Amino acid sequence: MKRCEQQEGLCTLFIRHTSASLLIQENYDDSARVDLENWMNRLVPENDPLYTHTLEGADDMPAHIKSALTATQLSIPFRDGALMLGTWQGIYLWEHRHYCGQREVVVHL
Structure with a gap:
């Protein structure tokens, strides 16, 4: 990746x-990520009989709902060439499917 001037x-x-x-979430203790994942899976379970969009499997519609409840875009200030995240913050790409292909993230400065 080219360094930004x-x-x-x-x-x-x-x-x-x-x-x-x-x-953007806790990046110190991995149990925070596990708890978030477990909570989201309880909130949006697979195999709900109300789902009609199931073409790609039981995780298809839950993945779309989870994406709608979270974020597809983040804005983070940077100074001196570094992101201004808090001490314990990390950026996660949260995959909501069991099996996925390659993911693309667009970065704009």
């Missing part, structure tokens, strides 16, 4: 998919 500004991240999302 811009030292201050706003970094926008955008995921080009409807069944994954971007998230």
